[in-house]
Amino acid sequence: MVRKDTKAMNWEPVIGLEVHIELKTKSKMFCRCSADYFGAEPNSHTCPICLGLPGALPKPNVESIKFVQKLGLALNCRIQLSSKFDRKNYFYPDLPKGFQISQYDKPFSINGHIEIKGQENLKRIRITRVHLEEDTGKLTHATINGRRVTLIDFNRSGVPLVEIVSEPEMSSSDEIKDYAQKLQQIVRYLGISDADMEKGSMRIEPNISLRRVGEKALPPYKIELKNINSFKFAQAAVEYEIERQAKILKSAKTPQQETRGWNEIKKQTVSQRSKELAHDYRYFPEPDLVPLSFKPQESIKLKSEMPELPHQKFKRLTLTYELSQYDAQILTRDIKVAEFFEEAVKIAKDHGLSPKEVANTIINKNINVKNTLPAQLIKILLESKKTEEIDDNKLTAIINSVLRENPKAVSDFTKGKETAIMFLAGQTLKRLKVKADPRLVIEKIKNILASSRKRKIES
Amino acid sequence: MKNVDITNLTIKEASKLIASKQIKVKELVNLHLGRVKKLNGKLNAFITICEDQARHQAEKVDILIAQGQKLGPLAGIPFAVKDLFSTKGIKTTAGSKVLENYVPVYDATVISRLKNANAIIVGKTNLDAWGHGASGENSDFGPTHNPYNLKRVPGGSSSGSATAVASGSCLAATSTDTGGSTRQPASFCNLVGLKPTYGRVSRYGVIAMASSLDTMGHMTKTVYDNALILNITAGKDEFDSTASDGIVDNYAEHIDKGVKNIKIGLPKEYFDGLEPKIKAAILKALKILEKLGAKIVEVSLPHTEYGVAVYYIVQPAEVSSNLARYDGIRFGFGREMFGAEAKRRIILGTFTLSSGYYDAYYLKAMKVRRLIRDDFINVFKKVDVLICPVSPTLPFKIGEKNTNPLDMYLDDIFTVNANLAGIPSLALPCGFIDDLPVGIQIIGPDFSEKLLYQVGYAYEQETKWYERTPKL
Numbered sequence: 001m002v003r004k005d006t007k008a009m010n011w012e013p014v015i016g017l018e019v020h021i022e023l024k025t026k027s028k029m030f031c032r033c034s035a036d037y038f039g040a041e042p043n044s045h046t047c048p049i050c051l052g053l054p055g056a057l058p059k060p061n062v063e064s065i066k067f068v069q070k071l072g073l074a075l076n077c078r079i080q081l082s083s084k085f086d087r088k089n090y091f092y093p094d095l096p097k098g099f100q101i102s103q104y105d106k107p108f109s110i111n112g113h114i115e116i117k118g119q120e121n122l123k124r125i126r127i128t129r130v131h132l133e134e135d136t137g138k139l140t141h142a143t144i145n146g147r148r149v150t151l152i153d154f155n156r157s158g159v160p161l162v163e164i165v166s167e168p169e170m171s172s173s174d175e176i177k178d179y180a181q182k183l184q185q186i187v188r189y190l191g192i193s194d195a196d197m198e199k200g201s202m203r204i205e206p207n208i209s210l211r212r213v214g215e216k217a218l219p220p221y222k223i224e225l226k227n228i229n230s231f232k233f234a235q236a237a238v239e240y241e242i243e244r245q246a247k248i249l250k251s252a253k254t255p256q257q258e259t260r261g262w263n264e265i266k267k268q269t270v271s272q273r274s275k276e277l278a279h280d281y282r283y284f285p286e287p288d289l290v291p292l293s294f295k296p297q298e299s300i301k302l303k304s305e306m307p308e309l310p311h312q313k314f315k316r317l318t319l320t321y322e323l324s325q326y327d328a329q330i331l332t333r334d335i336k337v338a339e340f341f342e343e344a345v346k347i348a349k350d351h352g353l354s355p356k357e358v359a360n361t362i363i364n365k366n367i368n369v370k371n372t373l374p375a376q377l378i379k380i381l382l383e384s385k386k387t388e389e390i391d392d393n394k395l396t397a398i399i400n401s402v403l404r405e406n407p408k409a410v411s412d413f414t415k416g417k418e419t420a421i422m423f424l425a426g427q428t429l430k431r432l433k434v435k436a437d438p439r440l441v442i443e444k445i446k447n448i449l450a451s452s453r454k455r456k457i458e459s
Numbered sequence: 460m461k462n463v464d465i466t467n468l469t470i471k472e473a474s475k476l477i478a479s480k481q482i483k484v485k486e487l488v489n490l491h492l493g494r495v496k497k498l499n500g501k502l503n504a505f506i507t508i509c510e511d512q513a514r515h516q517a518e519k520v521d522i523l524i525a526q527g528q529k530l531g532p533l534a535g536i537p538f539a540v541k542d543l544f545s546t547k548g549i550k551t552t553a554g555s556k557v558l559e560n561y562v563p564v565y566d567a568t569v570i571s572r573l574k575n576a577n578a579i580i581v582g583k584t585n586l587d588a589w590g591h592g593a594s595g596e597n598s599d600f601g602p603t604h605n606p607y608n609l610k611r612v613p614g615g616s617s618s619g620s621a622t623a624v625a626s627g628s629c630l631a632a633t634s635t636d637t638g639g640s641t642r643q644p645a646s647f648c649n650l651v652g653l654k655p656t657y658g659r660v661s662r663y664g665v666i667a668m669a670s671s672l673d674t675m676g677h678m679t680k681t682v683y684d685n686a687l688i689l690n691i692t693a694g695k696d697e698f699d700s701t702a703s704d705g706i707v708d709n710y711a712e713h714i715d716k717g718v719k720n721i722k723i724g725l726p727k728e729y730f731d732g733l734e735p736k737i738k739a740a741i742l743k744a745l746k747i748l749e750k751l752g753a754k755i756v757e758v759s760l761p762h763t764e765y766g767v768a769v770y771y772i773v774q775p776a777e778v779s780s781n782l783a784r785y786d787g788i789r790f791g792f793g794r795e796m797f798g799a800e801a802k803r804r805i806i807l808g809t810f811t812l813s814s815g816y817y818d819a820y821y822l823k824a825m826k827v828r829r830l831i832r833d834d835f836i837n838v839f840k841k842v843d844v845l846i847c848p849v850s851p852t853l854p855f856k857i858g859e860k861n862t863n864p865l866d867m868y869l870d871d872i873f874t875v876n877a878n879l880a881g882i883p884s885l886a887l888p889c890g891f892i893d894d895l896p897v898g899i900q901i902i903g904p905d906f907s908e909k910l911l912y913q914v915g916y917a918y919e920q921e922t923k924w925y926e927r928t929p930k931l
Contacts, residue, residue: 048563048564048565048664049698052784053545053563053564053565054545054551054553054558054561054563054666054667054784054790055543055544055545055563055567055662055663055664055665055666055667056565056663056664057662057663057698057699057700057701058700059697059698059699059700060700087780089779089780089783089812091783091786093786093788096784096789097783097784098780098782098783098784098785098786099780099783152788280813280814282779282780282809282812282813282814282817283812283817284776284777284780284812284817284821287669287670287671287701287777288667288670288699288700288701289700289701290700290701
């Protein structure tokens with residue numbers, strides 16, 4: 001049987017990921033301008049430093065360095081005690097100094113890992129490095145008065161950007177998606193970024209190549225994918241590449257090393273830059289910034305300040321509250337939901353409600369934790385359970401009229417058809433128009449029927 | 460107004476005249492502006508003359524004085540600014556056509572400090588474009604002339620600053636020193652020029668040449684005046700993370716302490732094959748210091764000879780990166796406007812930083828740089844300061860050296876090592892040879908500026924070379 005050449009039968013994808021995340025610091029990385037530029041008027045968040053004016057010098061933002069080190073710790077990295085910034089030299093109109101301040105051979109953290117869902121078990125993806133660099137300005141191509149122009153907005157210039165580089169250890173589009181989502185979740189737990197793909201505060205760049213199944217060495221080429229702004233597109237681009245490269249390899253050729261982008265309209269990757277045009281970035285130590293050294297105690301202190309991470313919270317919630325893995329998974333996806341849950345559980349305890357009930361309500365009622373208070377949730381939960389006090393005479397009157405109007409059901413019940421009572425109870429509840437405990441109503445109907453039978457016998 | 464000859468006026472004296480109300484700041488500024496305008500056609504020391512701003516500032520300072528406010532010694536002092544220092548609202552060209560029309564929106568830290576001290580900017584001075592040169596001939600705005608001999612260069616790259624002070628057009632001028640750009644022109648123009656310790660004076664706002672070597676200096680007629688300015692410019696700056704937060708001395712206080720028992724080292728490598736007349740002038744200076752109580756010892760700085768080679772790898776590498784922003788997108792003119800020397804350094808630096816060459820050139824040079832610094836650290840265990848020549852030559856003729864760049868690079872031979880080591884050096888006059896000024900430099904360990912001033916002052920008081928002004 002000829003199998004369709006989809007998942008590249010003899011070929012195995014080798015995928016690594018470079019992820020850039022903009023840090024949510026108050027000010028930019030090397031100046032005092034606000035880093036919260038989203039939606040701001042172009043070039044309104046600028047100064048001599050982030051505009052790269054002649055003579056301006058960078059002044060490091062300590063907060064951004066702490067953020068990167070925290071992320072390093074959360075990704076099980078080693079925090080380097082000695083680190084420095086380097087200049088990455090290249091020309092682009094959005095780069096005002098003609099170089100980007102980045103880190104070359106001494107990043108803030110190295111050698112970490114992240115656990116993702118593998119085909120069967122958890123799979124450990126090693127993280128090579130986590131380093132800090134500055135973001136560039138943004139170009140907009142427009143037509144003004146009939147002229148095609150390119151406008152530069154430097155609001156983003158100098159916003160701190162963390163780069164997380166993984167080893168090429170992923171082998172499917174599902175794995176890269178899970179890796180990226182785990183990373184996003186950790187970053188959000190740390191509160192260091194919104195990591196929003198659509199807004200560009202998180203950008204993922206997979207590099208992908210194929211090798212024969214069973215081979216250990218890295219393939220002699222790799223394709224870098226850029227300009228992807230959603231998890232969905234990342235998956236689609238990777239899947240497209242696997243197919244494209246498999247076809248080339250099947251014809252006994254090697255794909256050309258290059259950078260490709262994702263065209264969402266055509267649903268295909270397109271060549272952007274070939275190897276011949278690859279940059280020589282001429283890295284050298286940034287002379288305007290002094291090398292940084294950190295004491296081991298500082299990283300210990302930083303560790304003590306770390307919030308509970310997603311996997312830790314997941315574990316604790318399942319153990320402490322006896323939640324199912326499924327429930328814990330949903331509740332810990334967003335730290336705000338998890339915190340909301342725990343707050344609500346505290347209040348729930350006073351009302352004799354179980355954590356499971358709280359979890360169910362959050363999950364099933366799809367509670368928006370942003371505009372609901374935990375106390376409100378408990379109220380909702382209690383209300384759904386509460387039965388109203390019903391005037392006994394009123395209930396008796398309604399039941400009597402239901403019984404009168406449904407002689408067939410009454411006789412069915414007296415003949416031993418138990419379900420008939422359910423019908424009668426339903427009719428009664430309907431007429432009551434308030435919440436009543438069905439069990440109480442059934443009990444009452446039974447009593448009335450029994451006493452009327454008794455009266456009949458006696459008379 | 461007292462009849463004042465501004466050609467040999469010092470800051471110290473001018474400050475006294477102002478304080479005692481013998482002269483108004485406006486009068487003092489006008490006298491200097493008059494001289495600036497009269498001589499600029501001949502000397503080409505200024506790219507921009509700030510006549511209106513200077514008069515306006517002078518009036519303001521006069522008002523403060525009239526109000527009885529206690530002002531510092533630089534209040535009302537006319538000074539010139541090397542055109543590498545950003546000056547808010549005043550064109551700042553770096554001596555290059557690339558920035559011909561660039562007007563900064565902010566002041567360099569040194570400038571804002573001098574302005575806060577109520578000093579008055581009379582103009583922006585000419586220089587070798589971007590600071591690249593030792594003669595002033597690399598300026599895109601024409602060469603500056605040495606006031607002591609108009610056919611000769613004033614040195615560089617702070618050529619206009621040196622000529623401006625020496626010609627009596629102002630009482631002081633800011634300058635930069637990346638490989639000798641303050642000391643060599645000071646020495647060519649009979650002035651006192653300080654290259655401070657790297658990190659002593661903020662670099663913020665000064666157009667960068669080679670960031671790990673650039674220092675912000677200044678030139679004056681006398682040692683005392685020089686110390687007064689460092690009192691204002693030195694100190695930490697939140698905008699320059701390489702600026703030291705170490706405490707700032709009062710450099711003028713106890714400047715007359717003398718040199719009794721000061722150990723002066725004579726680094727032999729700086730005297731091998733030195734032009735005999737220059738050597739004789741320096742040895743004569745040492746004799747005077749010895750007579751004043753200093754002890755002279757010969758010492759060795761074994762890695763001296765590698766200085767120029769290291770410098771011409773590290774410096775162009777940083778230059779190539781620092782000049783990358785002048786890409787024609789924002790500053791009016793594009794890369795085609797760079798002069799030959801800037802292009803040469805961009806190409807050299809780009810090459811030595813390229814992958815495959817970085818280790819052999821840049822990295823190696825940085826290692827040798829460390830050895831050069833270690834030489835100084837070791838020698839300062841034995842002596843307090845070093846004295847050596849500033850330049851291997853006297854002020855040369857305009858056009859004499861500019862056909863061979865390597866020849867010009869070798870003019871930096873005695874000055875680059877202090878930059879590579881990051882240590883301070885004070886250049887000051889030590890006489891005249893064939894009516895041309897000669898200088899010596901006093902080099903000390905990190906942050907020893909106060910000691911350098913004390914040694915310089917002791918010598919200056921004996922010789923008073925500053926009294927010999929040019930005939931213009």
